Amino acid sequence: MSLIAFLIIGCVAGWLAGQLTKGSGFGLIGNIAIGVVGSFIGGFTFRLLGLHSGSFIGSIVTATVGAVILLYIVRLAKS
Template identity: 80%
Template sequence: MEIIAFLFIGALAGWLAGQLVKGSGFGLVGNIVIGVVGSFVGGFTFQLLGLYAGSFLGSLVTATVGAVILLYVVRLAKS
């Protein structure tokens, strides 16, 4: 059941990041990939800052922040 929640949070975080950074989503699979990778980036970033989010909303915020960072770095690399 945790993997389904992880994928759901990843999809939602990827979609939110797509809305915040680029203005559109990347499809269901793309959103999941961006959100899942973003959750690792966000978790690492939050850990460096000494922050911890244990609830569903906290996990969503962490994954979204990480996905936004990921999209920003990818955008810089493409330029």
């Protein structure tokens, strides 16, 4: 996957995760960071469940699910 597509997916996934969990985004760099880490977590989780996404939208869904998991873990650690 190209770097630009990877960053776009990360940005969109981070923004969506912020909307789903907090109600606002984390800025461009924050969204990209959360989305990129989330894509690894989501990919790992989906592989454990036997799921695979090959499309652009599927990659965004995978990264968003991973980013939501990441934000949930971070909030548990903060509490």
